[in-house]
Amino acid sequence: MKIIIDPGHGGKDPGGGNNKFFKEKDMTLKISIYQYNRLKELGINVDITRKDDIYLSPKNRTKIVRNSESDICISNHINSVSNKYVQGAEIIHSIYTDGELANILLNELVKKGAIRRRVFSKANPQNPNKDYYYMNRDTGSVETVIVEYAFASNLNDTQKLLNNWMDYAEAVVKGICSYINHPYNNNTSLKLMGPSKSSLLQMETWARNNKATYKFIDAAKLYLKYGSLTKLRGDILYCQSAKETNFGKYTGIVKEEMNNFAGIKIKNPTGDNISDHETFKSMEDGIRAHFNHMCAYVGLTPIGNPHDRYYIVKSLNWASTVRYVEELGGKWAPDKNYGISIKNLLNELLNTEIDVINYKKLYEKCLKERKRLNYEIELLKEKINKIKSIVED
Numbered sequence: 001m002k003i004i005i006d007p008g009h010g011g012k013d014p015g016g017g018n019n020k021f022f023k024e025k026d027m028t029l030k031i032s033i034y035q036y037n038r039l040k041e042l043g044i045n046v047d048i049t050r051k052d053d054i055y056l057s058p059k060n061r062t063k064i065v066r067n068s069e070s071d072i073c074i075s076n077h078i079n080s081v082s083n084k085y086v087q088g089a090e091i092i093h094s095i096y097t098d099g100e101l102a103n104i105l106l107n108e109l110v111k112k113g114a115i116r117r118r119v120f121s122k123a124n125p126q127n128p129n130k131d132y133y134y135m136n137r138d139t140g141s142v143e144t145v146i147v148e149y150a151f152a153s154n155l156n157d158t159q160k161l162l163n164n165w166m167d168y169a170e171a172v173v174k175g176i177c178s179y180i181n182h183p184y185n186n187n188t189s190l191k192l193m194g195p196s197k198s199s200l201l202q203m204e205t206w207a208r209n210n211k212a213t214y215k216f217i218d219a220a221k222l223y224l225k226y227g228s229l230t231k232l233r234g235d236i237l238y239c240q241s242a243k244e245t246n247f248g249k250y251t252g253i254v255k256e257e258m259n260n261f262a263g264i265k266i267k268n269p270t271g272d273n274i275s276d277h278e279t280f281k282s283m284e285d286g287i288r289a290h291f292n293h294m295c296a297y298v299g300l301t302p303i304g305n306p307h308d309r310y311y312i313v314k315s316l317n318w319a320s321t322v323r324y325v326e327e328l329g330g331k332w333a334p335d336k337n338y339g340i341s342i343k344n345l346l347n348e349l350l351n352t353e354i355d356v357i358n359y360k361k362l363y364e365k366c367l368k369e370r371k372r373l374n375y376e377i378e379l380l381k382e383k384i385n386k387i388k389s390i391v392e393d
């Protein structure tokens with residue numbers, strides 16, 4: 001059994017379900033990537049027609065679906081009409097299917113708060129033997145449903161979609177499982193302990209794609225090193241640091257030269273000012289402190305001498321009890337969704353594709369540049385020595 005997820009529209013085609021809050025092509029991509037990751041997590045064979053903001057012609061899109069040899073295709077869309085009062089979710093199935101899948105999906109969406117509009121199929125008025133919509137018509141033997149989650153032209157639907165898009169996306173995942181008889185669980189908890197699932201190259205590529213600073217990109221190998229030393233997941237803590245430091249750009253209170261990679265505070269902070277945050281003597285020391293801090297949460301042995309704040313966390317009643325990333329919300333940071341946002345970053349990281357050829361080129365370029373700079377340093381040293389000898393004379 002194989003599923004293919006199709007994020008509607010993309011690239012030069014924004015779709016029709018747009019408003020001042022989102023474009024249909026972006027919302028469908030967000031929903032689709034979530035579903036793709038979740039179905040994979042559940043052990044289902046899954047494909048996706050696009051992972052980026054690219055244009056696919058109807059011909060190309062349906063060809064991708066047919067060639068994927070999937071059993072089911074979920075084509076994700078957002079509706080829009082001129083009447084701003086029209087609202088709700090609707091699902092379109094082929095005239096050649098009974099609509100069972102569509103009904104299951106709509107029922108799940110309604111359970112998550114979507115308004116029930118309808119399930120329907122539509123034949124081409126010129127040719128009643130054919131489906132009207134190309135996704136239903138030209139996807140061959142793949143059972144395709146078009147899921148219209150909400151009306152972008154309706155304010156109530158829009159607000160619900162903005163708040164609940166993840167729930168809606170999950171509803172479809174649950175519906176698929178029920179339709180194909182696959183065991184479903186929504187225990188999406190992410191364990192803090194375990195080996196990294198990301199490679200160094202992938203972490204560096206992801207950081208670079210997010211316009212991280214060189215220092216932050218360089219930190220990836222230390223995150224893997226301390227991950228294997230502590231048994232905490234280095235890739236997860238790297239994502240946490242990306243969140244805390246905005247990919248090393250330090251756009252918050254803490255500054256880059258403090259080597260504080262996770263917003264760790266001093267022993268007894270009095271507020272949330274720069275002086276309430278710890279400064280570490282080196283990058284490695286700061287990363288070691290990040291891991292040690294998490295060790296206090298999880299109950300692992302710290303590496304070397306821990307920083308002051310470690311002992312404060314150790315004395316809290318929930319110290320050593322934390323197991324999952326989601327539990328960090330309300331503990332590491334006041335925001336309840338703190339852990340979930342780290343999880344989203346991790347998903348993005350794990351889906352980063354590595355361009356090995358480009359990477360090799362870049363690496364060679366860096367080696368050359370380093371040689372050149374070393375040469376310049378030698379020249380400058382010579383000049384300095386000459387000046388020194390002149391001054392001394």
Ligand SMILES: [Zn+2]
Pocket residue numbers: 008009015016017024076077078
């Ligand atoms: Zn659409």
